[in-house]
Amino acid sequence: MPIKPPVVLIGLGELGGVFALGFLRAGYPVYPVLRGIDLIQASLSYPPPALALVCVGEDDFHPVLAAMPPLWRDKIGLIQNELMPRDWKKHGLESVSVAVVWFEKRAGQPLVHILDTPVYGSQAPLLAEALVKLGVPIRILPDEQALIFELAKKALYILTVNIAGLLTGGTVGELWQQHQTLARQVAEEVLTILEWRAGQPLPREDLISGMIAGIADCPDRSCLGRRAKSRLARVVEEARRAGIALPCLTGLWQHVNA
Numbered sequence: 001m002p003i004k005p006p007v008v009l010i011g012l013g014e015l016g017g018v019f020a021l022g023f024l025r026a027g028y029p030v031y032p033v034l035r036g037i038d039l040i041q042a043s044l045s046y047p048p049p050a051l052a053l054v055c056v057g058e059d060d061f062h063p064v065l066a067a068m069p070p071l072w073r074d075k076i077g078l079i080q081n082e083l084m085p086r087d088w089k090k091h092g093l094e095s096v097s098v099a100v101v102w103f104e105k106r107a108g109q110p111l112v113h114i115l116d117t118p119v120y121g122s123q124a125p126l127l128a129e130a131l132v133k134l135g136v137p138i139r140i141l142p143d144e145q146a147l148i149f150e151l152a153k154k155a156l157y158i159l160t161v162n163i164a165g166l167l168t169g170g171t172v173g174e175l176w177q178q179h180q181t182l183a184r185q186v187a188e189e190v191l192t193i194l195e196w197r198a199g200q201p202l203p204r205e206d207l208i209s210g211m212i213a214g215i216a217d218c219p220d221r222s223c224l225g226r227r228a229k230s231r232l233a234r235v236v237e238e239a240r241r242a243g244i245a246l247p248c249l250t251g252l253w254q255h256v257n258a
Contacts, residue, residue, distance in 0.1 A: 004028045005050040007126075008072065010039070010064060014105040015079060016055030022130030035060075043069035051097065051123045053077040058227065065091040077123055081158045082231075083151050084197045085144065097121030100150045102214070103136055104221070113137070114218045120147040152194050152202050153210040158225075160187045160211060163232045163249065165223025166256050173219025176212065187211065189246045193235050196242050229256060 006029040009016050020030045031046045033039065052072040056064050061080060065088060068076065077097040078088065088096050102115040116137035119127040128138045141147050161172045164186045168179050175183050187208055195202050236253045239246045 006031050006047055007130075008033060008042070008046060008049040008052040008075075009055055010052060011035075011055035011057070011060070013055065013057070014107060015101065016053075018103075018105050018111065018134065019053060019055060019079075019130060022134045022136075025133035026129045028126075028130070039064070039067050039072075040069045043071040049075055051075055051077050051126055053079070053127075055079060058082070058230075062087075062091075065093065068093075075123070077121070077127060082155045084194075085148065086197065086199065095122065097123035097127060098147060098151070099127050099131070100147075100154050102154065111136075112218065112221070114221070115214050118147070118150040120144075120150075148198055148200075149203070149207070152191075152198065153207050153214075155194055156187060156190055156207050157211045157214045159190045159231055159235065161215070161221075161223045162225055162228035163190070163235070163252060166228055166232060167252060168223065170223060171219060172215045172221050172223055175223050176215050176219075184208075185248045186252075189249050190235065192244060192246065193238055193242075196238070196244060232256070 004027050007023045008031045009020055010033045012020065012032045012034060023030050028050070031049070033042050049072065052075045054061065054064055054076065058080065068091070073093060074095065076093060077099065079099045079101050083098065098120045100118045102117050104112040104114070111134065113136065116139055117131060118139045118141050120141040124140045128140060131138050141150060160183060161175060164175055164179065164183050167182065168175055191202060191204050191207065232249065232253055236246065236249055
């Protein structure tokens with residue numbers, strides 16, 4: 001059996017560790033790039049990869065893409081909760097592979113599946129191969145418009161439950177059952193900012209239905225994550241810069257900072 005080409009993982013936190021295990025189970029050598037390692041030097045030292053998967057947190061995401069070595073730029077894979085094509089195209093990257101992750105991994109806890117994980121791009125089969133080895137259900141997306149829909153659905157879910165959860169606390173199931181009016185108000189304003197990010201109208205009702213499916217699939221998941229407040233701050237600041245009125249989210253921001 002021929003030796004498979006390596007996979008480079010940039011960032012090896014909880015999510016990066018999950019992908020590392022999947023690639024290893026699928027027979028791919030894994031080369032990690034940890035914080036502080038120079039990307040250019042790593043690209044010159046490591047063998048040419050089949051995929052360079054960016055697994056860093058939101059604060060490091062754009063600096064890493066800006067510093068991406070030329071040898072890896074046509075092999076990039078991305079995983080983030082809030083992505084749109086503009087986020088990679090601003091760095092001159094036209095062709096990337098993406099996994100819209102709907103599973104969760106926290107330290108010391110098993111993998112939690114919510115919905116299936118769509119994958120897209122030239123290396124979608126490789127991403128799918130690794131995830132299947134972990135028992136993660138996947139779908140390969142046909143085109144960029146399908147990707148935009150899936151990216152918007154995941155961002156709508158995570159932003160809505162995190163932001164509304166700053167006020168309600170509790171689980172996502174409790175949010176939808178007990179505070180649905182608030183959740184819908186937050187979701188509608190989140191969709192406004194997602195349309196601005198996407199640069200196009202989005203199918204709002206279909207996306208809200210997708211969000212509801214995510215809530216129903218794992219109703220006991222906590223609304224709040226450690227980045228909930230920073231996500232609200234980012235959305236409110238984006239709206240201010242774009243001249244978009246978001247009265248509900250602005251009011252929530254004022255409330256949590258009172």
